[in-house]
Amino acid sequence: LIVEHNRTSHPQTLHPYLTLSTAAISSIMSSEAFTLFASPDTDVWKKPPSHNVYSAPTKAVPTKSLSQFKSAKITFSADWSEQYDQGGLILTFDSLSGRERRWIKTGLEYYNGTQQISTVSCHSWADWSIVPLTAFEDTKTITVLVEKVHDDLGLGLWIYYVKQDGTKEPLREVCWVYGDDDASGTDWNLTVGALAARPAKDAKSDLEVQFKDFDVQWE
Template sequence: MQTLKDGRWLNEPTKAKISDGELFVVTDANTDFWRKTHYGFVRDNGHFYAFETEGDFTAEVRVRAHFDHLYDQAGLMVRLDGRRWVKTGIEFSDGHGLLGSVLTDEVSDWATGRYDGDPSDFRIRVTVESGVLRIQASDDGRTWPLVRLCPFPKADRYLVGPMCCTPERAGLEVRFSEWRLGPALGKDIHDLS
């Protein structure tokens, strides 16, 4: 059975502690994942704790953090390489912890909106199946409303796992727990379980 100890870092933070049940991270300064759109720059130095999958999968994790500085963010990332990836979770913007995603295929987009639950304690789930990416979020681990449905490149292998960044500072403390990675759930789009 896979545990949190089985991942590997892309951009390992200065401070991190891993146990079987929890990954604790303190973000380094000026970390982010972004490609070009609006700002013009490329950043690929955010913290990503990756697990390799074979084909389609569903991954989910519980995230606890106090987001209070512009662009503080944590959640999940799915990555093929530095030019094709998605990150999703809570990001602090306009005075709120917003639920959102950034899909990148050479350039990044950003889709975001208010989160009705407690942004300091949420769950995020990503499913990749047959070239389609489905993102869901939950405040209780039982009901999983849809956040995003979009095409995503088909591949034999993906990297997926917890992600966090602080583009404007250092020091966001993030606790990831209840990590699950397995075959794609294959549920109907309106099945919120």
């Protein structure tokens, strides 16, 4: 089962996801391809003093506790053409105690005519980092990976670009996820999904992003 949040008029087909059990899911994955269509003026972005939008279409696996998250990986491609066209993974954190929503998105973003591997991390406000895709390889098919990592200094999420040969290239470490007063993550529900967005308001058509090999692992 996956959940679609699609704000466009395009019909889409849900593909079956394989789970180890219905009582205690430890893996949700599928090699089936699916497509998201993002209309113009869709985005996930938060910038002071007051801009806060979460309007991009997504396709997500069932929500679970952040404490159970292990990793998420997805492969995707598109014909990028408009400024800020984007696709990839989005992790959305919703608090059980009423704190403000947080999120992380990572994938490809088309910026100033260049395909950029992009990560945006939003705690109170969003911050953004990019590196040209050509710094890693010349390819149309993109794979990104988010992993929970516990090292000698503590706990965080590592975000990687995965090359065609399987090599993991580190993009960013995000440490606030297990911070505050709840290092266990039990106060937060996590929704992991595929994302497509076309922020350009004057674009004449939708962005079409093809996804495959969507794999989410839980402890």
